[in-house]
Amino acid sequence: xxxxxxxxxxxxxxxxxxxxxxxxxxxxxxxxxxxxxxxxxxxxxxxxxxxxxxxxxxxxxxxxxxxxxxxxxxxxxxxxxxxxxxxxxxxxxxxxxxxxxxxxxxxxxxxxxxx
Amino acid sequence: xxxxxxxxxxxxxxxxxxxxxxxxxxxxxxxxxxxxxxxxxxxxxxxxxxxxxxxxxxxxxxxxxxxxxxxxxxxxxxxxxxxxxxxxxxxxxxxxxxxxxxxxxxxxxxxxxxxxxxxxxxx
Numbered sequence: 001x002x003x004x005x006x007x008x009x010x011x012x013x014x015x016x017x018x019x020x021x022x023x024x025x026x027x028x029x030x031x032x033x034x035x036x037x038x039x040x041x042x043x044x045x046x047x048x049x050x051x052x053x054x055x056x057x058x059x060x061x062x063x064x065x066x067x068x069x070x071x072x073x074x075x076x077x078x079x080x081x082x083x084x085x086x087x088x089x090x091x092x093x094x095x096x097x098x099x100x101x102x103x104x105x106x107x108x109x110x111x112x113x114x115x
Numbered sequence: 116x117x118x119x120x121x122x123x124x125x126x127x128x129x130x131x132x133x134x135x136x137x138x139x140x141x142x143x144x145x146x147x148x149x150x151x152x153x154x155x156x157x158x159x160x161x162x163x164x165x166x167x168x169x170x171x172x173x174x175x176x177x178x179x180x181x182x183x184x185x186x187x188x189x190x191x192x193x194x195x196x197x198x199x200x201x202x203x204x205x206x207x208x209x210x211x212x213x214x215x216x217x218x219x220x221x222x223x224x225x226x227x228x229x230x231x232x233x234x235x236x237x238x
Contacts, residue, residue: 036224038160045210045228046152046160062226095160099222102174104150104162 001025003100004107011113016086020110022079022096030072035079036097037070040109046095052079086114117141117227119211124232127201135232137194137211142227145169145189148214150225151196153207153234163209164196168217178204201236208233 005023012018022037024030034053038046048061052070060066071080083090091114096107123135137149151163164175164185173185184197194211209232212225 034222038225040160045230046225047228048224048226051224093159097160097162097224102220103176104152104165106152106160106162109159 002108003028003105004096004098006094006096006107006110008108009111009113011115012086014086014088014114017082017084018086018090018112020081020083020094020096020112021073021076022081022107024077024079024098026077028077028100030077030079031074033079033098033100035070035072037068037079037081038095038097040093040095041091049081049094083112088114090114119213119227119229121209121211121229121232124209124234126235126237128238129202129236131201132197132199133201133234135196135198135209135234137196137229139192139194139211139213142213144187144192146217148216148219148221149187149194150212150214150219151185151194152210152212152225152228153205154210154231155204155207158207161207165214165219166194167219172219174219198234201234203236206234206236 003025036051037049040046050060052058067084069082093109095109120138127133148167150165166173166185182200186195211229213227216223
């Protein structure tokens with residue numbers, strides 16, 4: 001079982017909100033990790049969006065709109081990237097990442113379609 | 116201009132070696148840890164390796180441990196990845212990425228990425 005699991009795709013309408021999940025493998029407690037989120041558009045390298053561990057330990061990337069926010073669902077052992085007021089330019093691949101056992105681990109990515 | 120430029124990719128046969136380079140400019144290179152991240156064609160991101168500002172701490176992903184070696188030359192503002200015993204599954208676009216911290220082991224994030232260099236392992 002992968003350390004981080006993300007749904008492969010998600011569709012949402014312009015102006016709506018999208019909730020992208022990043023589920024940690026059983027036995028790895030989401031509460032102890034900072035979760036980092038990256039956005040990647042076709043043909044471009046990834047760009048850092050934000051990190052979230054708790055409401056007192058979070059950070060928005062430079063220039064990242066406040067429409068992007070992070071949270072956690074402890075009951076689901078998951079990190080969440082919430083994008084509100086979806087715009088066509090938000091269509092991209094989104095990756096979560098944690099540092100686990102001294103190594104970086106990315107989730108498989110979610111392709112967000114805005115239509 | 117603040118940028119990272121990777122080079123050294125190409126077509127290589129399985130079992131052979133290749134050395135990637137990453138040239139940094141526009142920032143104080145030896146103030147930051149650096150990393151390699153790869154992306155197989157049409158696939159997701161995979162962290163490969165990281166190195167502290169002074170090469171004092173280094174880490175590798177399980178899939179490359181024992182085959183790849185990361186290094187840096189701060190006098191040349193350059194990061195390297197020596198890849199030995201290459202396999203078909205190493206085929207990927209290799210990105211160089213800058214950490215926000217000087218230390219590998221602080222476990223922060225990557226705030227600057229290059230555009231990548233493509234490595235294709237095939238006979």
